[in-house]
Amino acid sequence: DFLQALNEVKPAFGVNEEDLELCVRGGIIHYSSTIEQILRDGSRFVKQIAEDKNTTLLSVLMYGPDGSGKTALAGTIALRSKFPFIRLISPNEMIGMTENAKIGYIDNAFRDAYKSPLNILVVDDLESICDYVPIGPRFSNNVLQCLKSYLKRVPPKNKRLLILSTTSSYTVLRQMELIKCFTNKIPVPNLSNITELQAVMEKMNFLDEEKRQYIVNQVSNNLGTDKLNIGIKSVVSNVNTARFDDDPINELIDLMSEIQI
Amino acid sequence: DFLQALNEVKPAFGVNEEDLELCVRGGIIHYSSTIEQILRDGSRFVKQIAEDKNTTLLSVLMYGPDGSGKTALAGTIALRSKFPFIRLISPNEMIGMTENAKIGYIDNAFRDAYKSPLNILVVDDLESICDYVPIGPRFSNNVLQCLKSYLKRVPPKNKRLLILSTTSSYTVLRQMELIKCFTNKIPVPNLSNITELQAVMEKMNFLDEEKRQYIVNQVSNNLGTDKLNIGIKSVVSNVNTARFDDDPINELIDLMSEIQI
Amino acid sequence: DFLQALNEVKPAFGVNEEDLELCVRGGIIHYSSTIEQILRDGSRFVKQIAEDKNTTLLSVLMYGPDGSGKTALAGTIALRSKFPFIRLISPNEMIGMTENAKIGYIDNAFRDAYKSPLNILVVDDLESICDYVPIGPRFSNNVLQCLKSYLKRVPPKNKRLLILSTTSSYTVLRQMELIKCFTNKIPVPNLSNITELQAVMEKMNFLDEEKRQYIVNQVSNNLGTDKLNIGIKSVVSNVNTARFDDDPINELIDLMSEIQI
Amino acid sequence: DFLQALNEVKPAFGVNEEDLELCVRGGIIHYSSTIEQILRDGSRFVKQIAEDKNTTLLSVLMYGPDGSGKTALAGTIALRSKFPFIRLISPNEMIGMTENAKIGYIDNAFRDAYKSPLNILVVDDLESICDYVPIGPRFSNNVLQCLKSYLKRVPPKNKRLLILSTTSSYTVLRQMELIKCFTNKIPVPNLSNITELQAVMEKMNFLDEEKRQYIVNQVSNNLGTDKLNIGIKSVVSNVNTARFDDDPINELIDLMSEIQI
Amino acid sequence: DFLQALNEVKPAFGVNEEDLELCVRGGIIHYSSTIEQILRDGSRFVKQIAEDKNTTLLSVLMYGPDGSGKTALAGTIALRSKFPFIRLISPNEMIGMTENAKIGYIDNAFRDAYKSPLNILVVDDLESICDYVPIGPRFSNNVLQCLKSYLKRVPPKNKRLLILSTTSSYTVLRQMELIKCFTNKIPVPNLSNITELQAVMEKMNFLDEEKRQYIVNQVSNNLGTDKLNIGIKSVVSNVNTARFDDDPINELIDLMSEIQI
Amino acid sequence: DFLQALNEVKPAFGVNEEDLELCVRGGIIHYSSTIEQILRDGSRFVKQIAEDKNTTLLSVLMYGPDGSGKTALAGTIALRSKFPFIRLISPNEMIGMTENAKIGYIDNAFRDAYKSPLNILVVDDLESICDYVPIGPRFSNNVLQCLKSYLKRVPPKNKRLLILSTTSSYTVLRQMELIKCFTNKIPVPNLSNITELQAVMEKMNFLDEEKRQYIVNQVSNNLGTDKLNIGIKSVVSNVNTARFDDDPINELIDLMSEIQI
Numbered sequence A, B, C, D, E, F: 001d002f003l004q005a006l007n008e009v010k011p012a013f014g015v016n017e018e019d020l021e022l023c024v025r026g027g028i029i030h031y032s033s034t035i036e037q038i039l040r041d042g043s044r045f046v047k048q049i050a051e052d053k054n055t056t057l058l059s060v061l062m063y064g065p066d067g068s069g070k071t072a073l074a075g076t077i078a079l080r081s082k083f084p085f086i087r088l089i090s091p092n093e094m095i096g097m098t099e100n101a102k103i104g105y106i107d108n109a110f111r112d113a114y115k116s117p118l119n120i121l122v123v124d125d126l127e128s129i130c131d132y133v134p135i136g137p138r139f140s141n142n143v144l145q146c147l148k149s150y151l152k153r154v155p156p157k158n159k160r161l162l163i164l165s166t167t168s169s170y171t172v173l174r175q176m177e178l179i180k181c182f183t184n185k186i187p188v189p190n191l192s193n194i195t196e197l198q199a200v201m202e203k204m205n206f207l208d209e210e211k212r213q214y215i216v217n218q219v220s221n222n223l224g225t226d227k228l229n230i231g232i233k234s235v236v237s238n239v240n241t242a243r244f245d246d247d248p249i250n251e252l253i254d255l256m257s258e259i260q261i
């Protein structure tokens, strides 16, 4: 049951759980082996930073399309680590802050992390933290330079830090020369075929097997292919919308067929 | 009678009715089935946010050409919901504000919404809220980033929020990466043919059937087609101007034939 | 006599007459039927805003080349209305003001207008109010956004407002998306032929009929055409210069022949 | 004697003579009939503003290449007017001022002018007053807008104003839309042939007729033409340098031949 | 043993050792003769500034790809000098500083250096100190101008200064005209072949000779060449990761084969 | 002996000698007749400003490639003048100053100069004073405008001013329209052939005639030509480096052969 996945990620003691739990509150649906692989890679980095003396800093970038589940996965890895210090740095916390206030906020989080022996910082949506917008393009260079320094900065003696960052703009980060600040990178893909869609419906207990099969067949027919390219976030949202609808079956078929366009 | 449409949208208790009523004070004329469909879609979202526990945030974008009726329709949907908290965020309220004041204003509206269990925020004319102008182009990136965060931000526990936004610059919003912040989108088209024009005249009790038929024929002749592409706002304004004129019939024919050019 | 035109436009009671009178102090010379038409259109809008209950806002744009007489005509229409509230918003009043002060100034004028039942605002030289310059181009986006809001904003209950704006940069206003804020537009053309020039000379009592005919013939000869394209402002100025000169006939011929180049 | 030209321009009473005299302290050498013509045109405008009641504002632009003598000629015309109010607005007076201080300075000068019945303002080097630099290009839009308003602004009742402006960047002023603010324009050319050079040497009492003829012949030989294109400012400076030199004849020939390149 | 290299660089007395030691704490692995050559060149400059009276300023630029070891090598040269004044100027120390604060920081470091007879300043990552980002591009011109002056500025009498700077953006520095401020330049290359990789593994005591040979063979096979182009920083990091892994041999082969892509 | 050249330039009384002496402390090596010519031209301007009553301002631009010796030559000319007021305006004195502070600094220097009857101002590295950087390009327009005014501004009565400016960016100055502010210009070239190199080595007493001949032959061989294009600054630096080296002959050959590339 995918709701249990959510429950088993609560940490032992005081970290800012609430914020992180909002990130993962839809839970993690294991709709393909890639999801398992990402979580396994994540827990390997958690172990490495905890146990390997030669590694005091790991900065991992989780990148993928909009709504592919990056934030939920990063949050899950962080919460499962049960490290004493886990913190989320997110654009949501910095709405309306001046550049300086943002830098102060980030600075604070890292300095706090440098005080504890074993730390995870989830730095969500890097391009939004930098106020990036493609028109121009414009962004806060000061915040960017701050991130650049901290992503590479070795923590002081006897402190270890795992940074889990997310982005849906890999190319932008490369142009900003942020990519080269990471020691490791994990891709987070969209759903890629109707089998994965079927798995999501099943895990969400949406209707019965036969109806799910019918939906999948119809979507496949409409699209003229078995391939999909849609984020888990939209799929979950569409299933919820359909559940609420008078005619859930056709509503979901419509929503899934339309999005692909 | 289209004036009744206006009267039936008054909410049960304290929301900022006045501002919203200014938006819809011309009433909604049901000149085609599309108008019905838009209002039905709107009330479906209202029901979904009120009743479906899995959906705590819906952000709906109503987009279409200048004067196609977006604001009046969004206002009507909001007022009909009879939700305890309905609020309008509009560029008109922010004239001359600094970027920070605007962000504070928006921030306030959302924070207020997060306090009430069931909320609607009408965010009117997104590109104007961002001070967008195509020369340059220029806009307030800080306000944009603030909107980006709030359009995606899940409300706190037990709070539900329906956001109804409008824009006449879909392409600009896509370039700003605002489009991907919406969970749903509703197109609001212009009047597309002379039959719809005839319906408007009738609902406005403009002259008698025969004269309306004559007007429509003449416009069709002048334009060389039955197709139109003009917003309801201009049509209503032209009918009023013609009503006031010494020769209403020919005045309206002239105005409608000229606009098409 | 064209000087009488000037005298008959004084309003009944307190409006800022002086500023507006400076705008029209050269008077209106009726050198062609277009001038009559423009003034007729203007007084029609004045009547409509005063009498038609369905129309609470009319925003009229008077556009044409430099010195074609836009400001004098807008001022004349306003002064003739004898409305209790008439006000001029002009770049001349805002020299050296900060963006904020300008917005405050505009804001004030509109708020004042919203207090009186029947109002005219003359908003002169829109592109200059926005500090527009084609190099760059540069302009004040904040002032522009302010104007955009106010040109479309419906006055509060029981208040009516006629806005008369002028511009010599129609294209720029379109790029700024200001054009779509107007409900009506009136073109103000240059003098287009030598007959109109002759009419101006006559109305100004410049020399006798024979000499005026001679001038017009010579100018036509020099230019190789009967067509002209010159604003009334320059024509009046040239006639005054010639009057002062030792050889008024040839001086005026020279000035008129040269300008055309 | 050209030094006398300088002496006869002193005004009757209190104007800021010193600044203006610095502008013309090299005097005016009458090396061609164009110089006479420019001064005649200037004094005609002086008379017109003083005597013609229909003309309360004349704004005259004197334009030409670097060092062609614009400032000295404008200053001479102003000083000869013997008007009670004559004032110089020059970039030299505004070094290091903020935009606001510059606008205040200009504003002050015009307001002062509006107090006196008969005024001349010499506005020197318009593009420099606007801090124009072709890289970018960059300039102060605020100062530009201020100038735009004042160059067109009609003085209050019973006040008359003649504005004499100079520029060596006609094209830039056109791009800034400053050109259309002037009612009149006077071109100020460079020396255009060796006869004019010979006239300058003679008026400056440089050597004797034979040697001047020799110089002119040599320069003509070196350049392969009788045509020149050099400002009076450089010519005067070169003659002074040559005078000081051990071999004045060949030094001047060298300097004049080299500049042409 | 490469760990000894680290130990022998501690200076005799008070310099800011800690910061510099963080830079070199991974030690210097002598994986090729180029490393020796760079250190020899460095110590030659150290001797020259100390002993040659005609040389009071040497500014040396160490440039090369990301992670090629520039900072560690510059730090090693500085620490080995045993000069009384050694100081690190690094972007890490200037996070969130305003432009002015940064300039003050740099200014301070140089003024301190001018007080001591024999000094080394390590100026790390020049382009980051200038907040350079390729999008735009943007950078702090004020900080750049400050560096430009100080890199060329001769110290006061009887003071000598060796500046060791690093950059991974040679081209950017040339565009900024910083390159011409240096008296000397040292390239710091990446590992260029698998023999150097084998040397690194050996110096790090990673597995035994046979297994290292196997790894190198496999990597060479996978890449289809013996050539490499990877910085020492990544190689050391990969070896550490592999050491920690369950299957170190294949993990390292994978990591090395993948990076090359 | 070239060291004597340095000693004979000390002025009789109080000027800011120290700063200027730092500029020329490497002395002037007379490696070609061009050097003599430049110093002769310089002293001619010194005499002219001191003795010719018609010349109250001379602004001379010394331009040439990086390190060609401009600053040392300007400083030498200034110090040899023995004028009562000599002052250096250099970017080194303005590190970290705001635009306003820089303008104040320049303003001060000129105002001081206007108080003394006979003055020299050395304005070093004009483009750096303006904070020019080719990326963008960017520069301080305010400082530029200030320089523009002062370079052309005639000193008050009975004061005379010689301005000696340097630049290595002639093209940039032309784009900034600074070039036209100068009354005179002096090019300062690089060493252009190996004979000049030999002269430098001889004047610096570097080795004996035979070895110098050998070096020059080898460099000529390596380069495949007798032509050079290198500034005196680099040549002096390379000779000093070679002097310090174990194998001075080959070291200098290497350094000279490499630079040419």
Ligand SMILES: Nc1ncnc2c1ncn2[C@@H]1O[C@H](COP(=O)(O)OP(=O)(O)OP(=O)(O)O)[C@@H](O)[C@H]1O
Residues within 6 Å of the ligand: A023, A024, A025, A026, A027, A028, A029, A030, A031, A035, A065, A066, A067, A068, A069, A070, A071, A072, A073, A125, A166, A168, A232, A233, A236
């Ligand atoms: N296998 C899964 N992986 C990730 N998220 C999942 C998965 N299954 C269900 N979810 C749910 O889907 C949603 C994914 O949204 P999330 O915000 O993590 O995506 P994202 O890629 O970070 O989006 P964005 O690009 O907008 O930042 C979450 O609500 C999460 O609980």
Ligand SMILES: Nc1ncnc2c1ncn2[C@@H]1O[C@H](COP(=O)(O)OP(=O)(O)OP(=O)(O)O)[C@@H](O)[C@H]1O
Residues within 6 Å of the ligand: B023, B024, B025, B026, B027, B028, B029, B030, B031, B035, B065, B066, B067, B068, B069, B070, B071, B072, B073, B125, B166, B168, B232, B233, B236
């Ligand atoms: N069917 C209709 N739909 C929408 N508006 C209608 C309709 N019938 C009449 N109206 C009236 O038409 C006007 C539409 O103007 P509205 O401001 O809503 O358009 P808009 O698309 O928001 O314009 P803009 O692009 O300028 O924001 C309102 O006054 C409204 O009362």
Ligand SMILES: Nc1ncnc2c1ncn2[C@@H]1O[C@H](COP(=O)(O)OP(=O)(O)OP(=O)(O)O)[C@@H](O)[C@H]1O
Residues within 6 Å of the ligand: C023, C024, C025, C026, C027, C028, C029, C030, C031, C035, C065, C066, C067, C068, C069, C070, C071, C072, C073, C125, C166, C168, C232, C233, C236
């Ligand atoms: N028929 C006319 N129409 C307009 N102005 C006239 C007419 N006859 C005479 N005039 C005079 O001509 C002048 C026109 O100048 P005005 O400033 O109104 O032109 P404008 O088009 O607003 O110029 P600008 O483009 O510079 O704003 C006024 O002084 C006015 O009194």
Ligand SMILES: Nc1ncnc2c1ncn2[C@@H]1O[C@H](COP(=O)(O)OP(=O)(O)OP(=O)(O)O)[C@@H](O)[C@H]1O
Residues within 6 Å of the ligand: D023, D024, D025, D026, D027, D028, D029, D030, D031, D035, D065, D066, D067, D068, D069, D070, D071, D072, D073, D125, D166, D168, D232, D233, D236
């Ligand atoms: N006929 C003349 N016309 C103008 N100036 C003359 C004439 N004869 C001599 N001069 C002298 O030549 C100089 C012209 O310089 P002036 O500064 O007026 O030129 P300018 O065109 O304004 O230069 P810039 O383009 O630098 O502003 C003055 O010193 C003036 O006294």
Ligand SMILES: Nc1ncnc2c1ncn2[C@@H]1O[C@H](COP(=O)(O)OP(=O)(O)OP(=O)(O)O)[C@@H](O)[C@H]1O
Residues within 6 Å of the ligand: E023, E024, E025, E026, E027, E028, E029, E030, E031, E035, E065, E066, E067, E068, E069, E070, E071, E072, E073, E125, E166, E168, E232, E233, E236
């Ligand atoms: N031969 C070597 N040269 C340089 N560094 C070495 C060498 N051997 C091992 N190292 C280690 O490799 C790492 C090199 O990282 P360093 O930060 O110096 O590289 P960098 O080129 O400055 O990187 P960046 O481009 O990110 O500034 C250091 O930890 C250093 O201790």
Ligand SMILES: Nc1ncnc2c1ncn2[C@@H]1O[C@H](COP(=O)(O)OP(=O)(O)OP(=O)(O)O)[C@@H](O)[C@H]1O
Residues within 6 Å of the ligand: F023, F024, F025, F026, F027, F028, F029, F030, F031, F035, F065, F066, F067, F068, F069, F070, F071, F072, F073, F125, F166, F168, F232, F233, F236
């Ligand atoms: N003939 C010479 N001319 C100029 N400088 C010389 C000459 N002979 C020796 N020198 C020495 O060479 C150096 C020239 O450096 P200087 O700073 O004057 O060059 P620059 O052209 O101003 O350099 P930059 O382009 O960096 O400003 C000085 O140290 C000077 O003492």
Ligand SMILES: [Mg+2]
Residues within 6 Å of the ligand: A070, A071, A072, A124, A125, A166
């Ligand atoms: Mg996310």
Ligand SMILES: [Mg+2]
Residues within 6 Å of the ligand: B070, B071, B072, B124, B125, B166
């Ligand atoms: Mg709207």
Ligand SMILES: [Mg+2]
Residues within 6 Å of the ligand: C070, C071, C072, C124, C125, C166
């Ligand atoms: Mg006007």
Ligand SMILES: [Mg+2]
Residues within 6 Å of the ligand: D070, D071, D072, D124, D125, D166
């Ligand atoms: Mg001038």
Ligand SMILES: [Mg+2]
Residues within 6 Å of the ligand: E070, E071, E072, E124, E125, E166
């Ligand atoms: Mg480094």
Ligand SMILES: [Mg+2]
Residues within 6 Å of the ligand: F070, F071, F072, F124, F125, F166
């Ligand atoms: Mg120099």
